[in-house]
Amino acid sequence: MQRRRFLGLTAAGAATAALAPALTACGSEGSGGGTIRLVAADYGDNATNTSKKYWDSLARAFEEKHGDIKVEVHVYSWTEVDKKVADMVAAGKAPDLAQIGAYADYAAAGKLYRADQMLSIPTQADFIASIARAGEVQRVQYGLPFVSSTRRLFYNKDLFTKAGITKAPESWSDVQAAAAKLKTAGVKIPFGLPLGPEEAPAETLLWMLGGGGGYTDKDGAYTIASDENVKTFEWLRDQLVGKGLTGPGDPGRTNRQDVFDAFVRGDVGMLNGHPTLMQQAESKSVNYQTAPLPGVKGVSKSTMGVADWMMAFKQGHREQVGLFLDFVYSTKNVLAFTGQYDLLPVTTTASNKMQQDSDRKKLWPFLEQLQDADFYPADKTSWAKVSATVKERIGTVVRSGGDPAGVLGEIQREAESTEGASR
Structure with missing residues (x-):
């Protein structure tokens, strides 16, 4: 498409x-x-x-x-x-x-x-x-x-019912608990996490926002390597990917459309999605619902x-x-x-x-x-290069042994250097 x-x-x-x-x-x-x-x-x-x-x-x-x-x-x-x-x-x-x-x-x-x-x-x-x-x-x-x-959490209502989940998750701990139940119920991909090159910058921002961070602060300065962002990816590495709750594939090589296609096939319990996924799901009669994005301690204060x-x-x-x-x-x-x-x-x-x-x-x-x-900080002339680097690198931080602090720090330094050179 x-x-x-x-x-x-x-x-x-x-x-x-x-x-x-x-x-x-x-x-x-x-x-x-x-x-x-x-x-x-x-x-x-x-x-x-x-x-x-x-x-x-x-x-x-x-x-x-x-x-x-x-x-x-x-x-x-x-x-x-x-x-x-x-x-x-x-x-x-x-x-x-x-x-x-x-x-x-x-x-x-x-x-x-x-x-x-x-x-x-x-x-x-x-x-x-x-x-x-x-x-x-x-x-x-x-x-x-x-x-x-904008983006919302999509979930398969039939798979939730099968796993005994009665409502949409509101916090990350809810996400983990629901994903664990889905896995136990035999769902192939409890949570779809596309950090592959197609849309890594978007999925990255969604999780950053849920953890209280983001690409920039209110003044527009890059905050890619902030404590909040590092903790976000440590949580994803250890509590979601590390526990086998994102399916058999490598999130760093998984593209968004791959996850969307799997959701439409009924193989995904939940994922972050946008409105056009509704058309795709309805065309295959998927019984789905949407909810606000979960955050680290409750519903995320913002969405992308x-x-x-x-x-x-x-x-x-x-x-x-x-x-x-x-x-x-x-x-x-x-x-x-x-x-x-x-x-x-x-x-x-x-x-x-x-x-x-x-x-x-x-x-x-x-x-x-x-x-x-x-x-996105689309007003920054450095954003094109930063976005490309996020696509290349961010998937590595959620693998076993991944280094969120190191990788985010490298991206931060490149962002600041590129932005400074463009002035």
């Missing part, structure tokens, strides 16, 4: 942007006609639900209202879209708009318009505050959130929020791009896209409408968490 990339949110591909040559603006900054180019990611998993259908339809509707502005649409899979845009930028042929996974390197290199240079005041003010802040570099918004999601980004390159079509973006972020169009893929809207008005739509009731718990969710 191409949709799976959204909820991994890495900054891969954009890392080379800061090294690209400065762009030469073309066209006019003034109002008027012309053609704007959009490169977007595909959230569909087949030809019938490809995102290109959405964007083509949206572009034609926009052109009917603004006949002198044409929109040229290019849609690529998540496995290639970031690199496509990076290559275009490096060649001096950046698109006017890119809807991809990361923006910070382009912003730091001075290649993007600020949000207030393009959007009308009502559109800019309508972004959910917590998500909009994640699009800022030095308190200036360059990344426009496009779609979002993720977002994919829209950004506008300085290609000389600022006003035309602004008109199109105001159209893109209209409530009707936001709900049309998020509704197609079971994602969460990034604007307050669309969010409020979703909360009033009983057909979207299953998304309400995810939506309610969005205002206070913690996001």
Whole structure:
């Protein structure tokens, strides 16, 4: 599925942007006609639900209202879209708009318009505050959130009943006790722990938050090697993986989609998941439920929020791009896209409408968490490299003999060094 990339949110591909040559603006900054180019990611998993259908339809509707502005649409899979845009930028042929996974390197290199240079005041003010802040570099918004999601604990109700578990776990000790019962009941994977390269940064952050830590502090400084984070991974190593409660595979080599597929087959008792897992589970008639994420001493005080980004390159079509973006972020169009893929809207008005739509009731718990969710430090130009290192290294710390303090310390030092070099 191409949709799976959204909820991994890495900054891969954009890392080379800061090294690209400065762009030469073309066209006019003034109002008027012309053609704007959009490169977007595909959230569909087949030809019938490809995102290109959405964007083509949206572009034609926009052109009917603004006949002198044409929109040229290019849609690529998540496995290639970031690199496509990076290559275009490096060649001096950046698109006017890119809807991809990361923006910070382009912003730091001075290649993007600020949000207030393009959007009308009502559109800019309508972004959910917590998500909009994640699009800022030095308190200036360059990344426009496009779609979002939060995470919850998914559990198989039939397997819980079989194991004699009557309610969802709220603390890590509850998780361990439930996983032990599931193992005794013959469940193949009591707790799915995907610390493999597909989504290691996300699973890592979820556990960090549950342990009272995170990638950064409230001031944005890296805290990867904090005592809280070290204790979190020591607990995972000793109390979950070490007790054989994550199944026969190596969590450090297990990807998220592997665990999702196993959950859909009925082989997983519980795991951390996002809304699109509901579609997959329902398609196979899995009797599941969701609950808030467990934390070290009770329900976690926070969950992870993720977002994919829209950004506008300085290609000389600022006003035309602004008109199109105001159209893109209209409530009707936001709900049309998020509704197609079971994602969460990034604007307050669309969010409020979703909360009033009983057909979207299953998304309400995810939506309610969005205002206070913690996001990746996507505003940091160092995040691309840090994310890649987490993918490579974090799985080793939960193996027998793993060294959480040592590995997290190394990642911390690399993060600080990379961040310092980018200033």
